[in-house]
Amino acid sequence: MAKIETEPPAWRQVYAEISKRIRTGKIPVGEKIPSLVQLTAEFGIASATGMKVMRALRESGLIRTVPGRGSFVADPEHWEPEGSA
Template sequence: MDLDRTRPLWRQIAAEMISRIQDGTYPPGSRVPSTLELAEEFDVVNATAAKAMRHLREEGWTRGEVGLGPVPG
């Protein structure tokens, strides 16, 4: 996915992750990429990926699970 560098990158990453959760790429209970994996995939700094992941948690799209990391909520 190519990001539009004129819009907030974290919002675009969060929107892509929501889309993937909705289309079943990441079904409930499965593991979603880590912050580091997202940063690498989208070619952004870790802080940008972390902000996207924090937004997903705050909006109820993911939750943390010990030993698994973030999973769709």
């Protein structure tokens, strides 16, 4: 019998929290977001889970990554509507 998950996976929970911080302005446009190391420490997740969060944030247009500098909150014009990811 297949196992039915009652909670969203960890990466979705972390994605939702970071997305909320961005959308409410707690992390303002242009500001650097927490690094992968910081995400794993803050949320107690594996680095692979953190990478999935970062990828989802990029794909939803919430962040942009600059090689060698980090990831930053993107302009709201690039954001997908809430709940799209």
